[in-house]
Amino acid sequence: MRILHLSDTHLTREPGPNRTGVDPRESLRRILHDCRQIPGLDAVVLTGDIADDGTPEAYTDARAIVAEFTGPRGIPALFTTGNHDERAAFTKILGTGHLGPDGHPLPADHLDSPTGERAAATTIAGHRIVTLDSLIPGKGSGQISATQLDWLADLLATPAPNGTVLAFHHPPIAVPGVAVQHHLGLRDPAALATVITGTDVRLILCGHFHLQIFGLLGGVPTWVTPGVVNRIDLTATPGTERAVRGASATLADLSVPTAPILHTLHARDPHQGETAYEADTATLSRIIADLA
Secondary structure: OEEEEEOOOOEOOOOOOOOOOOOHHHHHHHHHHHOOOOOOOOEEEEEOOOEOOOOHHHHHHHHHHHHHHHHHHOOOEEEEOOOOOOHHHHHHHHOOOEEOOOOOEOOOEEOOOOOOOOOEEEEEOOEEEEEOOOEOOOOOOEOOOHHHHHHHHHHHOOOOOOOEEEEOOOOOOOOOOOHHHHHHOEOOHHHHHHHHOOOOEEEEEEOOOOOOEEEEEOOEEEEEOOOOOOEEOOOOOOOOEEEEOOOEEEEEEOOOOOOOEEEEEEOOOOOOOOEEEEEOHHHHHHHHHHHO
16 A cells, blocks of 8 residues: 655635745645656545635645546545635535545545534555544644544444554644644544554554654554645744745555655755745744634
8 A cells, every 4th residue: 555645735716826925736736746656556645724715616626636646547535624624615525535536536434424524434455544524613723523533433443454544634743842733733632542542543644734743643653744835844943933835745655564654755846945934933822822
């Protein structure tokens, strides 16, 4: 099983550059183009913030751009929600988030939630990929609800032939000392750890922080992939934030005895590393106060 893991595409209703001068559609196309020669891919997984503004137009274009990559390869694309996403528009265009190579819905096992939470499971090459919905409307932090955790526990009671991969937006891990990550990550990660400990979950894939991080949750390898729209540069002054241009992704390989093998990929972007925006300590404090 080889997964191309992307996150944080942040497409908007209108094509063209966003307020930081980055064209999100071009960033997505560029990283997919530069990953075109990766052999043996079984799936593309996109862990949230598909749309920056939650509009149907953004989801429609994301689906079409990704299908240009998955279609010729005959592989599915699995999408999750993020804090910038809007469930109704996401559902209208992407359904459960589990799409076939042509961009049409797959018959995924999914949670029937009265709140519209997007949780679903698809088995590919013997590996069960489960997407969860960590969106809290109006907040930057995330949470996996008790309803989803109960559904997940029931699902994991029966192991998959080759194990399970979880994918969702908000990381349950954070870099020590980076306040914005600790306040705006996944709430109550211990509740998820309780559900997955001792099960066949082999890997957790997340996004949201726009930079690569590795850690463990309940003994399970947990990976945060850098963003497609930009990447956070932690060499900035502590307590501030600098985002730089250049789309990134991850190749997650579960096919070898030493799995998971995780390799970060960077698009060949002529603007790679240029500053997209900078936020000072006061700005980050306001963001945390408003969105935590």
